[in-house]
Amino acid sequence: MSYQREWEELSAIKGELAERDWFMGTSGNLAIKAGSAPGAFLVTASGKDKRKRTAEDFLLVDLDGNPLEETKLKPSAETLLHTHIFKRSQAVCSLHVHTVANNVVSELYGDQGQITFKNQELIKAFGKWGQDDELIIPIIPNYADIPTLASTFSHHVDEDAGAVLIRNHGITVWGRSGFEAKKLLEASEFLFQYQLSLLSLKSTVQLQS
Numbered sequence: 344m345s346y347q348r349e350w351e352e353l354s355a356i357k358g359e360l361a362e363r364d365w366f367m368g369t370s371g372n373l374a375i376k377a378g379s380a381p382g383a384f385l386v387t388a389s390g391k392d393k394r395k396r397t398a399e400d401f402l403l404v405d406l407d408g409n410p411l412e413e414t415k416l417k418p419s420a421e422t423l424l425h426t427h428i429f430k431r432s433q434a435v436c437s438l439h440v441h442t443v444a445n446n447v448v449s450e451l452y453g454d455q456g457q458i459t460f461k462n463q464e465l466i467k468a469f470g471k472w473g474q475d476d477e478l479i480i481p482i483i484p485n486y487a488d489i490p491t492l493a494s495t496f497s498h499h500v501d502e503d504a505g506a507v508l509i510r511n512h513g514i515t516v517w518g519r520s521g522f523e524a525k526k527l528l529e530a531s532e533f534l535f536q537y538q539l540s541l542l543s544l545k546s547t548v549q550l551q552s
């Protein structure tokens with residue numbers, strides 16, 4: 344079973360996200376469908392420092408998250424979220440990172456269960472090109488029980504590309520290619536940083552008036 348191309352593609356994405364320092368404290372996990380092995384995908388090994396590039400960064404698992412090859416590595420503790428994405432959509436790649444911006448936004452808007460962006464150019468990354476289009480990113484509770492977290496998450500996987508915030512935890516995005524998944528992740532993080540900067544500067548202006 345050859346998945347060298349997918350391995351290299353996911354490794355390149357992982358390296359770019361590592362350059363942004365988006366894998367703090369071993370957080371984050373990435374997955375990509377292994378085209379040559381139908382129903383299988385590569386997922387980051389659990390608990391590793393994702394800023395490092397090694398021969399043990401990923402392992403091949405089936406659509407239930409079970410390793411398909413002899414290994415001492417454990418698949419990501421959050422592999423179930425990736426399995427739901429690949430079972431419920433035509434997505435090829437899914438990315439999960441914890442950033443300060445996505446965590447703060449998820450807490451600020453967590454009670455509303457979503458954050459909505461409008462009149463912000465970067466929502467076009469999600470295909471929202473209309474004058475009045477809105478980007479809505481759901482926010483779900485961070486259940487410690489992974490099957491419960493994954494089941495709650497799966498209710499929001501109804502398109503081949505998308506994003507879901509997990510409150511005080513991180514974001515998971517997915518797309519029809521590694522390129523699209525990374526584009527959506529970068530756009531989401533831009534929008535979160537934009538929103539936090541806007542709120543901060545607005546409160547500063549109010550204090551000064």
Ligand SMILES: CSCCC(=O)C(=O)COP(=O)(O)O
Pocket residue numbers: 368369370371372387388389390391418419420421439
């Ligand atoms: C210290 S991060 C806690 C686990 C987590 O949320 C994560 O994203 C990384 O877990 P993994 O098993 O994929 O390393």
Ligand SMILES: [Zn+2]
Pocket residue numbers: 370371372421439441512513
């Ligand atoms: Zn996580």
